Amino acid sequence: MRNLRTMVGDVEEASAAAAAALRARAEAEGAVDVGYATVDSPFGPLLVAATRRGLVRLAYPDEAPEAALQAVASGVSPRVMESPRMTEEVRRELDEYFEGERHRFGFRVDWTLTRGFARRVLQATARIPYGRVTTYAQVAGRAGNPRAYRAAGNALGSNPIPIVVPCHRVLHSTGGLGGYTGGLYRKEFLLALEGAR
């Protein structure tokens, strides 16, 4: 048995090469439901994940990618693979956004990870134009319940697609910055980038 074991040779390299070939083949066959990649940004590497329907998740660097991808596997589909091809448009447009060259994203959003009132809040948020800001109460109103500004705040706090779904453009009616799950310094950075403040 010792001979048989050593005979197998360099499994590490050979299996890594085989896995890379498998990934390419899976992509080509359309068997990947969610493709992910990392995009560099002023905040560091962002994890982006896209389905055929659109961008479904964007995670800041403070989130462990394994946890973010597990949530996608459980909430969308477990057929999750790294895919430069499926994320190409998203990656390019995010680069352009951070360079100040792009004000509107051309790709679509996949809302699968949101539901109910939270989804309506986030969809209303997606319609806030670049460089403009609004309030929690107004967004709650556009989502159908003007008094539910706290629930709107919670929905925005759990936005699975920050930056692209621009929860950073939502402030307190007092004019105060409000909150930002990704850290207030990021909210300020994005607003300054967009020339909104």
Added chain:
Amino acid sequence: MRQIPPFDAFLEAHRRTVYRFAAATVGREHADDVFQETFLAALRAYPRLRDASNLRAWVLTIATTKAVDHARGRARRPVPVADVPERAGPDPPEEDPAVWLAVAALPPKQRAAVVQRYVLDLPYRDVAIALGVSEEAARASAHEGRKKLRGMLEGPR
């Protein structure tokens, strides 16, 4: 119940085991084929998985089927006994054609049992799952396979 991990994580966790199994069962030349077929089948079946508690046994069940199919397919095509397969990659450190030929001469299911038990060090419970037989049958397969190998390699002197 354990969550189903992202497929990429599952591939990364089990690629070495599956490759080692494929190489020891069908040889280095065909290991890539069995590897690809195994993980593509796993990918197609992945959304229907209900129980993530033993993914290694699950993927080796698939790998065993693919390796057995592969071995039987090749058995139908005449292959000279002295034919030592070419390596697709760099030569393994210690290649003993006699050992490989002896393993290749085992019936496919015994071959799979021997590799899983004695090369991958899997418990009999997992070998049984991969082969789709009882634990006693898995034990018997592995033991008989090893006995045959010894007989072929040590032989009458």
